[in-house]
Amino acid sequence: MTSLDRQTQPVSSGHSPSTRVLTCPDVCARFITTTPDGHTHGISTVVSNVVLITPFKALLLSVGKPILIGRNPNICSYVIPDIVVSSLHCKIYAIQSSTGGILISCQDLSTNGVIINDHKIRKTSAVIMHGDTIKIPASQTFQCVQKWRYLPNKHSSKFDNSQPQSTKNVGRYLITSHCLGTGSYATVHLALDTSAHRQVACKIIRRKEGSDLKKELKEATLLMALHHPSINRVYAVDADSEFLYIMLQLSTGGDLFTYITTHARHRLCEGEAKYITFQLLKGLKYLHDRMISHRGPENILLHSPGPYPRIQIADFGLARPKAYQETLHVCGTISYLPPEGVRALDCRELGYVGMPADCWSTGIVIFAMLTGSHPFDFEDPLDSDEGLSLGKEVASQGPGIGWSQGSYIRDERTKQRILDGNIIFCEVIWSPLKDAKNLVCQLLVPDPQKRATVYEASRSRWICSDLEDLERAYRERIYTMPS
Numbered sequence: 013m014t015s016l017d018r019q020t021q022p023v024s025s026g027h028s029p030s031t032r033v034l035t036c037p038d039v040c041a042r043f044i045t046t047t048p049d050g051h052t053h054g055i056s057t058v059v060s061n062v063v064l065i066t067p068f069k070a071l072l073l074s075v076g077k078p079i080l081i082g083r084n085p086n087i088c089s090y091v092i093p094d095i096v097v098s099s100l101h102c103k104i105y106a107i108q109s110s111t112g113g114i115l116i117s118c119q120d121l122s123t124n125g126v127i128i129n130d131h132k133i134r135k136t137s138a139v140i141m142h143g144d145t146i147k148i149p150a151s152q153t154f155q156c157v158q159k160w161r162y163l164p165n166k167h168s169s170k171f172d173n174s175q176p177q178s179t180k181n182v183g184r185y186l187i188t189s190h191c192l193g194t195g196s197y198a199t200v201h202l203a204l205d206t207s208a209h210r211q212v213a214c215k216i217i218r219r220k221e222g223s224d225l226k227k228e229l230k231e232a233t234l235l236m237a238l239h240h241p242s243i244n245r246v247y248a249v250d251a252d253s254e255f256l257y258i259m260l261q262l263s264t265g266g267d268l269f270t271y272i273t274t275h276a277r278h279r280l281c282e283g284e285a286k287y288i289t290f291q292l293l294k295g296l297k298y299l300h301d302r303m304i305s306h307r308g309p310e311n312i313l314l315h316s317p318g319p320y321p322r323i324q325i326a327d328f329g330l331a332r333p334k335a336y337q338e339t340l341h342v343c344g345t346i347s348y349l350p351p352e353g354v355r356a357l358d359c360r361e362l363g364y365v366g367m368p369a370d371c372w373s374t375g376i377v378i379f380a381m382l383t384g385s386h387p388f389d390f391e392d393p394l395d396s397d398e399g400l401s402l403g404k405e406v407a408s409q410g411p412g413i414g415w416s417q418g419s420y421i422r423d424e425r426t427k428q429r430i431l432d433g434n435i436i437f438c439e440v441i442w443s444p445l446k447d448a449k450n451l452v453c454q455l456l457v458p459d460p461q462k463r464a465t466v467y468e469a470s471r472s473r474w475i476c477s478d479l480e481d482l483e484r485a486y487r488e489r490i491y492t493m494p495s
């Protein structure tokens with residue numbers, strides 16, 4: 013058995029058929045630690061969204077509180093006073109996914125790597141599942157034992173929810189039933205590239221009846237040529253009669269918006285927001301140079317967990333080539349639509365252009381990072397009785413209007429705010445952030461022709477005032493990481 017293979021073996025250790033390997037809110041997990049002499053030191057069980065690591069003391073693993081394993085007692089929560097162990101050897105993280113689940117990952121930060129299921133990982137992170145072992149070379153071994161509470165998956169899936177964890181082969185890839193997330197069109201599963209011995213994410217999309225397979229494969233194959241540190245790689249594409257499979261670079265840090273909302277302050281400091289914007293602009297420039305637009309700011313993933321994260325632009329389900337020549341039809345989340353996109357909602361033949369839309373949504377991302385809120389989509393005391401009766405009226409108009417009342421009202425208000433273009437800049441937050449505010453104002457310009465481009469945004473004062481530091485951090489943290 014090679015490398016990470018064990019992660020993909022079906023779990024047969026007494027789980028009832030109703031248990032499922034999913035990133036679910038109630039992960040009950042425990043770690044068993046073993047020293048090189050094979051002695052098991054202790055077991056701790058937990059009952060909720062936490063993990064304990066022993067042997068010498070119990071450590072609580074909860075969202076936002078990673079377990080830091082290493083030699084240095086000043087930084088590590090689990091200390092191994094062993095010369096072969098790095099000062100900070102690895103971190104074990106529990107992060108919340110956008111679907112409300114918990115994802116557990118192990119990030120290597122050492123000089124000699126971490127062995128997960130007999131396979132060494134270096135300077136990267138891997139998703140940890142039930143039965144996986146994490147070994148510090150020539151030192152201690154941790155075994156992860158997880159129990160899952162059944163979480164029904166409402167999305168159509170290649171995997172049968174009534175079965176325990178299982179795997180399926182698609183070409184050289186082994187897809188596990190471990191669901192990393194679900195979107196409106198796809199479920200994304202943890203998979204193993206059996207040739208390259210690496211974990212990947214497999215996006216599974218149910219094909220529409222009578223759909224043109226050649227066209228679908230061609231579109232997805234186009235994305236395989238994209239190669240940039242800030243773009244989530246597409247490794248391979250495959251299909252059968254029912255599903256399209258897109259093999260993606262695995263991101264283990266969750267998505268940016270979940271990162272912001274689960275942050276202790278519910279917003280990021282200026283330096284971190286700037287560093288993320290810098291990466292986002294680099295990735296978008298790469299796409300726009302190739303006439304590709306992203307149009308999905310909710311799909312910004314974190315390569316691995318932790319502060320000042322490396323981001324990755326993902327989900328090119330909406331990305332299309334020739335972004336400037338072609339007008340596009342509305343799809344995606346209303347909150348991130350530019351005014352021209354909102355107008356196109358009511359007048360389908362209008363369409364709108366992709367690249368200026370990316371610039372608009374970059375403005376929203378910057379606003380969200382610095383304030384922890386959305387400039388147009390927020391709760392309002394007015395969303396009350398008056399709105400509710402409007403929602404009921406709309407709902408009573410019958411089939412075709414499938415939104416819930418609440419989301420209908422909220423969407424309508426959001427659309428109106430986008431069209432009005434009034435942005436409230438809270439003085440307390442924005443007064444020390446003048447350059448950031450200027451950039452947001454240049455990006456959230458209603459007229460797409462007058463809106464700043466990604467090239468202009470990259471040359472803005474906010475970015476340029478720290479360009480050297482940003483470039484250095486980018487080189488040090490990103491180019492040294494395996495892609």
Ligand SMILES: Nc1ncnc2c1ncn2[C@@H]1O[C@H](COP(=O)(O)OP(=O)(O)OP(=O)(O)O)[C@@H](O)[C@H]1O
Pocket residue numbers: 109110111192193194195196197198199200213215244260261262263264266267308311313326327329
């Ligand atoms: N490369 C990846 N690595 C890890 N997790 C991923 C990856 N890609 C997607 N996911 C997870 O899967 C979820 C659903 O993926 P995605 O948003 O691409 O689906 P979709 O149906 O195309 O989306 P949408 O609803 O935006 O159209 C994401 O929110 C994320 O949690």
